[in-house]
Amino acid sequence: MNNRKKSRKFIFTILTISVIAIILIPMLYSSIYLSAFWDTYGNIGNVPVAFVNMDKSVSKDGKTYNIGKEVEDKLEDNDKVKWNFVSYEEAKNGVEGKDYFAMIVIPSDFSKKLADSNDGKFDKPEVIYEGNKGKNYVFYQISEKVAQSIKSDVTSKIQEETSKALVDKLYNIKTSLNDAADGANKLQDGTQILANGSQDLSNGMFSALEGSILLKDGLKEATNGEKALSNGTDSLLGGLNQLKDGLSQKNSEIGKLVSGASETASGAKKVSDGANLAYTKTSEAKTQLSEKSNYVADKIAGVSDGVSNVDDLLASIIADYNANGGKLSDKASKELMAAKNVTKAIRDKDINTNIVEPLRTSADGLNPLIDSLYRLQGGAALVESGTAKVAYGTNKLASGIDESMNKAVEGTNRLIGGATELKNGSSKLYNGLNTATEKTGQLSNGLSKLNNGAVALNNGLDTANDGATKLKDGLNNGYNEINDKLKFTSDDMSKFISEPVALNENTLNDVKYYGEGLAPYFISLSLWLGGMFINLLLSIAKGLKITENKYAKSFIGKYSIGLAIAIVQALLLSFVLVEGLKIDTVNTSYFYLNNILISVVFFSMMYGVSYAIGIVGTPIIFIIFLLQLASSGGTFPIETAPKFFRIIGEYLPFTYSIGMLRMTIGGINSSVYLENFGILLTFMGAFLVVGFIIRAIINTLKNTKTINMFKKNIGFKGLEENM
Structure with missing residues (x-):
């Protein structure tokens, strides 16, 4: 009897120690594991x-x-x-x-x-x-994200530098367009001045052409007058010879001789004056042509330089803009190309060759005419001198005819000599007038071509001026367009490109630590294991028949004992997490009550299974435990699991206990929380009721012969006793 008491006391002591150990299991499991990984990411720096x-x-x-x-x-x-x-x-x-x-x-x-x-x-x-x-696979994932972060930082740096360089080039293009617009304005002003000058040149050429025509006509008249002079000189020589032969008989004709000599001297004077005038006017025309050709050459050189500069500037602008991925508007592109065509047309005109050189050639072509007129001037002077001598001789003859016949003969001889000189000068004058007439004709033709060239130059410069105006307007429009669009600095753009989107992060149901995120999963796991050990302990106590107390052996009595242990497990677990690990919850009271509810529900489910089929239910409970590990979404989202686990997870309690715990830690959604609460109570009620019914059915069947035969044949009796 004493041995039996000692044995029962020993067994009771073992059960007491087991109860204490079982009470500590959920707390130890959760606290040890969670404390080891409570702030994993915070310690990665090591x-x-x-x-x-x-x-x-x-x-x-x-x-x-x-x-x-x-x-x-x-x-x-x-x-x-x-x-x-x-x-x-x-x-x-x-x-x-x-x-x-x-x-x-x-x-x-x-x-x-x-x-x-x-x-x-x-x-x-x-x-x-x-x-x-x-x-370490998990850290590999973390360190890979660190590498991606470095890549993102460097990418942002590259985007910042590239966009900054691009915008700086756009500003350079803007400056170049502004410079080009200023140059186009100056070019247009220059072409306008040049066009006005070419109009003056055209008018001057037309006046010179008219003057050359008048000069040509005057020289023709002079040639005709020279012919009359030559005929008169021949007549004078004939008359002088007759005078010499029969002076004594021709006294009556001396008066006519004096009159003819005077008229001849007057005509020679006119010829000499005309030759002097022609020489002077032609020399002035050459000087004017030379000055005009130099003026035109200077202006054309300025136009050529301006055209080349504009052409180079346009090419540079288009090249820079295309090189940086830019694109001008269709209007700006057409105006730039039109300006480029204008500058090409001006170069193709070859103004220097077609205008300046003919001007200079025409000016140089006047040199022979001036030389001929110079010789004509000399011949006219000789004629004037000869006629003067003739007039002088006739006067002497008239005054001295009474004095001496010898003196008359002498005077006649002198008169014949002067007439001969007059004849020679007349011949030279005739040749000079013919040459002057011919050269004046060439001058008229040259001036006519020059006038046509001046008109063409004026038309071309008008076209160039129109093109320069379009170029000026196009460049000004292009500058204004890019100036209107380019409202940002390179720093502003680089900052925008490097970080074009700002992340406004609003966290819903915030969780501070890695351990807090895993806590709902491990709390559920710990309380399930605690419930398994409670049921195992109750089954062992029943088999060992520790007590004969009917209440303790009844359905309600055993359930109450297990329920008390489950509640103590939940309280102790909650206390260690709140006070030891300092878990941050929405409401501490809710956290305690939530854990108590989960512990009660889990134990109730296991008690229902155990009450119905005894210790055989332990493997079933463990299988359910294993299925819940993969189907509850405690670590990774359930959407990442295979379809089988996603389906069965909806019919297992971990899914809902973890959901409730997450809300008590991160933030409560009342409707979802109450839904999970109701589902857990449903699990508890269903397992208790179904377990009670199955046990009642089994107890009823025990009284039948079929059950007795079954117990005898397969040894169900021992199994029943354990139940």
């Missing part, structure tokens, strides 16, 4: 990762690129992981060994490729990431 900077700095267009160094400097203040700045060999050996979990490498040509991208050489720079996935 995980070693190698960083290798092999990049070489590059200087280009007055700017230095050293991206690798910039990244390295930035990572020195980065505590996401434990950065180790080492050589490539050390990093490689460390990743393959045990020193580093991963390594990130910036290659030697990284900055060079970035600098070359501004010239259109788009060879993508690389950030090399190499991680030891086998060492």
